Structures are given as C-alpha cells and as structure tokens.
Amino acid sequence: MSKYSAPAQELLEHIGGKENVATVTHCVTRMRFVLKDPKLANIENIENIDLVKGTFTQAGQFQVIIGNEVSSFYNDFVKIANIETASKDEAKVAAKQNMNWLQRMIAHLADIFTPIIPALVVGGLILGFRNVIGDIKLLEDGTKTIVDVSQFWAGVHAFLWLIGEAVFHFLPVGITWAIARKMGTSEILGIVLGITLVSPQLLNAYGVAGADSIPVWDFGFMQIEMIGYQAQVIPAILAGFLLTYLERKLRDITPNSISMIVVPFFALIPTVLIAHTVLGPIGWSIGSVISDVVYTSLSSAFGWLFAAIFGFAYAPLVITGLHHMTNAIDLQLMSEIGGTNLWPMIALSNIAQGSAVLAMIYINRKNEAEKQVSVPAAISCYLGVTEPAMFGINLKYGFPFLAAMIGSMMAAVISVSSNVMANSIGVGGLPGILSIQPQHMVMFALAMIVAIVVPFMLTIVFAKTNMGKISFKRK
Template identity: 80%
Template sequence: MSKYTDSAKELLEHIGGSDNISVVTHCVTRMRFVLKDPKKADVEKIEAIKLVKGTFTQAGQFQVIIGNEVSSFYNEFVKIAGVSDTSKDEAKEAAKQNMNWLQRMIAHLADIFTPLIPALVVGGLILGFRNVIGEIPMLEGKTKTLVEVSQFWAGTNDFLWLIGEAIFHFLPVGITWAVARKMGATPILGIVLGITLVSPQLLNAYGVAGAEEVPVWDFGFATVEMIGYQAQVIPAILAGLLLSFLEIRLRKIIPNAISMIVVPFLALVPTVLLAHIVLGPIGWKIGSVISDVVYSGLTSSFGWLFAAIFGFAYAPLVITGLHHMTNAIDLQLMSELGGTNLWPMIALSNIAQGSAVLAMIYINRKNEQEKQVSIPAAISCYLGVTEPAMFGINLKYGFPFLAAMIGSLVAAVISVGSSVMANSIGVGGLPGILSIQAKYMGVFAIAMVVAIVIPFVLTVIFSKMNMGKVAFKRVRSN
C-alpha cells in the first residue's frame, strides 16, 4: 500500500467510479479524464482530497491538478481503477466527444501549432539577440553597435540568421508537416509540399512587391506565377489540408497493391499545382486581411480599448482553450509586418497571473502546505507556464485571478499605446522581453513592472477586503 492509495481510492469514488472513466492520462502536473458522464464527478469532494490542488474542465477533459507527484499518483490510480494506460493523443481524440464544433476547431488548430512552438520560441530569442547586438548603438559614445565594431559579433550575427531564416522563412514546411501529421496523412509528403512553397526556384514572398517581373511556369495554354510563400501561414494550412484530404480519400479507393506508388503521386502533384494556382493566392489574401484588421485595431485611436479588452480577457480565454487561435494570428502578423504587437500582451498577462500568486505566497506565508503549491506555481508562471498558477491558486481563491486580469489590462494598454512589437512568439513570462524588438525593450520593461506591481497590490487589498471566492465561483459556473 503506497502513500497514494487512499487518495486514489477517494478520487475514483468521487469521479464516478471506473465505469464513468472513458480515458485517463496525465501531463506534467495534472490527471486528465474523459468522463462518460461529467456530471457524476463531485468537484467539491474531489478538491477536498488532500493531494488535489484544484480541478477544471478544458477541451472536453476533466483535469485534476496533483502537482509534481502526478506520475506516481497516476500509476497507483490506474492500478486501483482497473483502467488501461492511455496516450495523450488517444485522450485528446476521446475528449472530442465532449466538444462542440468551435472547441473541435480550436483543438485541431492547437494540435497543428503546438509542435511548432519550441522552434518559434528559439527563433524569437535569436531574433531578439540579433537586434541587441545589431541595432542598439551602445559603443563609441552610443553611435555604433556591437556588430559594427567587432568582427566576432558580426560573424555571430550572420551565423544566427541561418537558424532564424530556417525557422521563419521556411515556416510553411513545419506547418504542412504538422497538418499532415495531425490529419493522418504521410508527414514526409507534408514536408515535401512545404518545400515546394518556399523553394529557392520561386520569387521570394518578401520580394514580390518590388519585383519588376514575376517569373512564370509556361504550359503553353496557360501560365502560373512562380511566387514563394515564405513565412505565410494560411496558404500552408490550406495546402496541408488539401493534401491530407486527397491522400486519405485515395487510400480508400486505390488497391493496396499499387497504393504506395499511386497515392503519393495523385495526392502530391495536384496539391502543389492547386497550392500555387488557387490556395496560395487566396490564403495570402485572407492572411493579409486578418493581419490588417488586427494591426489596424491595435494602432487606431481606439487601440487602447482593444488592448484593454484583450489584456483583461486573455486569461479567461486560456480557460476555454480559445487562446490557441492567437498563435496563427501572431505568425500572420510576423509574416506581414516583421513582428507582432499581439504577443507582448500575452506575455504580460502571464506575468500578471504569476504576480497574483506571488501575493498569495505573501498572504499565506505562514501556511507551509499552501507554499508547496504556490511557490512552484509562481516560478513556472514567470517562466511562461501559467496553468499551475491559474488553476491551482488564482481560480481557487477567485480574487487573485481578478487582480491579475486588471493588472494585465493596464500593462496591455501601456504596451499597445507605446507601439511595442515582438520579433516573434517567445517565452511567455519574464524572459519574454528577449523577444521584444530592441527599441521597445525599455517601455516593455515598464509594462512588465506594472504587470508585477498592480496584481500583487490588488491581491493583497482584495484579501484584506475579505473578498470570498463564492461570487467568483458563480461566474465560473455560468
């Protein structure tokens, strides 16, 4: 009998028993359940279990926050419940039975972009570092940059662009691979498709506007412009979806004996052709419209209002899973404008959530059990992982979550009002400043201070006002 046995038995009882579990798996800190009848789960009794730090429902999964012990607890729970081990992918697929059409669409979008995030974060840090050494005059009376006075830094700057270009200019390759992988098509065909969108044979997307003449493929009866789609998001998504659709359908109708030869050919060739004739131009236009609308909204005379709404509402969007849509918008802004003014607000929202937890650490400084949850949550939040902070502390008490939202609102208005731009998606916490374009780092640092101070102070004030969590729980249940 392990130290997790009693807690595992309690959780199994209050979640509705083994018969109510369709799928169960775990991540770094949470148990993830797909329940046959979510109403059978007694949330209050589950949250009363000593080992449980909190619960929430997201993307069709009932999630129970355990903490760093989740792996050992999961093994004990599975043994007691008599359910089989399940992969995360299987859990996600099963969870979709509890989703509406919008949630399903967002889940698919998340599955496409999530595998790309590590590369995008690295790329953002690299571009930020190149801006610091190549654009900020800090030597010889602040008239020259490091690159201008040092051959070492000049070489470093050129070398790092090799990685930055691979990540951002050739982003369509990653997207078409991710789409093919997600939809069940052959990933290598997705990679090949992506390469055909960014091939050096094509006119670079960044050079289209200034080109005197666009090269074409001449088929005698028709011509097709040889335009690349470097850094373009939507054309790559559309092309990847078409490839996947054709391949999956062709597999069903072509005999297995010739499938290996015929299916890749009949799926890839038409897709590449349609990508350059139809999907590419349409996707480029759609992407341009989206980026223009978002950028115009953030830079208009009412930009402060857009920023205030987004800064206040981003954390609730995380609860619903709708925040995954921002990845596509950020990438589209980067391809059109060379940066994104949306992502800095996301980083500030994460910082604000961490600061509210920091205040709770101060308020509960004599509670050792509480600190075991809140200290790791605050650290991970400041490093860009908000879920332990939001679901384990801020939503549990209610008023810290509200304080963080208010702090995020003010910080977002400062960021947008100062035209802050990030090079790319980065680490969504304190290290996020490294992804900010060099000339905006100073004002972004001020916004970061605001995102730290206001949530901290408001959380302490709300605590002294004895703001309970009952009202906020009512809001969550609606």
C-alpha cells in the same frame, strides 16, 4: 498500502466510478480524464480531497490538479481503478466526443502549432539578439553597433541568420509537416509540400511588392505565377489539409498492391498545383486581412481600448482553449509587418498571473502546505507555464485571478500605447523581454513592472476585503 491509495479511491468514487472513465492520462501536474458522462463527476467532493489542488474542464477533458506528485498518484489510481493506461494522443481522440465544432477547430489549431512552438521561441530569441548587436548603436557615443566594431560579432550576426531564416522563412514546411503528423498521413509528403511553397526558384514573398515582373510557369494555354509563400501561415494550413484529405481518400479506394505508387503521386501533384493557383492566393489574402484588422485595431486611436479588452480577457481565453488562435495571428503579423504587437500582451498576462500567486505566497507565508503548491506555480508561471498558477491557485480563490486580469489589462494598455513590438512568439513570462524588439524594451520593461506590482498589491487588498474572506472559505 501507498499514501495515494485513499485519495485515489476517493477520486475514483467521486469521478463517477470506473464505468464513467473512457480514458485517463496525466501531464506534469494534472490527471486528465475523458468521462463518458461529465455530469456524474462531483466537483465539490473532488476538490475536497487533500491532494487535489483544483479542477477544470478543457478540450473535452476533465482535469484534476494534483501537483508534482501526479505521476505516483496516477500509477496508484489506475491500479485501484483497474483501468488501462492511455497515451496523450489516445486521450485527445477520446476527448473529441465531448467537444462541439468550435472546440474541435481550436484543438486542431493547437495540435498544429504546439509541435513548432519550440522552434518559434528559439527563432524569436535569435532575432532579438541579432537586433541588439546589429541595430542598436551602443558604442562610440552612439554612432556604431557592436557588429560595426567587432568582426567576431559580425560573424555571429551573419551565422545566426541561418537559423532565423530556417525558422521563419521556411515556416510553411513546419506547418505542413505538423498537419500531416496530426492527421496520420505521410509526414515526408507534408515536408515536400512545404518546400514547394518556399523553394528558392520561386519569387520570395517579401520581394513580390517591389518586383518589376513575376516569373511564371508557362503551359502554353495557361500561366502560373511563381510566387513563394515564405512565412505565410494560412496558405500552408490550407495546402496541408488538402494534401491529407486527398491522401486519406486515395488510400481508401486504392488497392494495397499499387498504393505506394498511386497515393503519393496523385495526392502531392494536385495539391501543389492547387496550392499555387487557388489556395495560396486565397490564403495570402485572408491572412493579410486578418493581420491588417488586428494591427489597425492596435495602432488606431482606440488601440488602448482593444488592448484593455484583450489584456483583461486573455486569461479567461486560456481556460476555454481559445488562446491557441492567437498563434496563427501572431505568425501572420510577423510575416506582414515584421513583428507582432499582440504577443507582448500575452507575455504580460502570464506575468500578471504569476504575480498574483506571488501575493498568495506572501499571504499564506505561514502555511507550509499551501507553499508547496504556490511556490512552484509562481516559478513556472514567470517562465511562461501558467496552468499550475491559474488553476491551482488563482481560480481556486477567485480574487487573485481577477487581480491578475486587472494588472494584465493595465500592462497591455501601456504596451500597445507605446507601440511595443516583439520579433516573434517567445517565452511567455519574464524572459519574454528577450523577444521584444530592442527599441521597445524599455517600455516593455515598464509594462512588466506594472504586471508585477498591480496584481500583487490588488491581491493583498482583495484578501483583506469581504471578497477575500468569502474566497478563503473555499479549500
């Protein structure tokens, strides 16, 4: 009998039995359930199971934190429950039955941006490195850059732009591909659509403002401006969803014998036409308004207040899943102003959560069982993965989560008040400084120190107060 059999049996009982489980899967640290009736789950009893580190509900899934043992635990659980295993995609589909319209919209955004985040992180690191060697005058008494005095580094600087341009200027290709992938339509058509938005024959989006004239496609009775949408997010999203809508509708009404010819032709051509005449201009305008509002808010006299609110509230947003919306805003800011002053606050919030866990490691330094959970959680949090820290430790006790929110708020105010800008989305923890524009690295480093020290000290203080004593009564 496996050591996981007893806790697996307990979990099955307290989750509402086999009959209450629509699907179950797991990730790196968590069991992810889609329950037919979430109210049947006895959360208090579940959290009292020895192996369980905590629970939470997100994106329509009831998630039980197990830790690094989750894979073995999951295998025993599905055997005891006699439940068929499900893929993560199947679990997401099933989870939508427990979502309202807003949660579904957020889930759609997450599914679009999650596959392209690795490229964005790499691109941000590359831009940061290029700025260090090409823009900062470090040599010869501060008069020359590394690129100025070294042909090798000049070559590296030029070569790396090949990747940076591919990631950011051709971002619409990744977005339209991700939408086609998510909606189960032809991914190659999504790629082709994205290319039509950034084709070299179009006037580059960055050159529109300074262009003497804009080339057009002249159809005699009408003209269409040949404007590209390099780095634009919303035009690509609108075009991508139109393509998938048309393709799916055409599949439903087209005989299989001619589907291969008719569907791609009548889905792609109208979408490209509408993208360049209607959706592109509308999406560009919407994106400009969003970026202007966010940037103006952060750079105004009351920017510190916006930063304080965002820094304090970002971690709770992660719990709800609403934080996925910030990806689109960050990318829009990057295309409009050449960087983002929103993302640095996100990185600081992650660091603050990790620092609160670090304090809990110190507080529970004699508790070996607790350290098995908290040490890996702190490490992953400092590297940008916050869920084990937030749900396994900070929310479990309560006061470390509050301490991290306060530290994040203070660090965010420093970041915004100093006009710190990131090149792009990056690694959302300590390595995040590599994505910060070089001229702002010192101030961001100061904000990082605050995000480390304040949550650590506040967590220890809270632990010695009535707040800590009440929280420690919980498992």
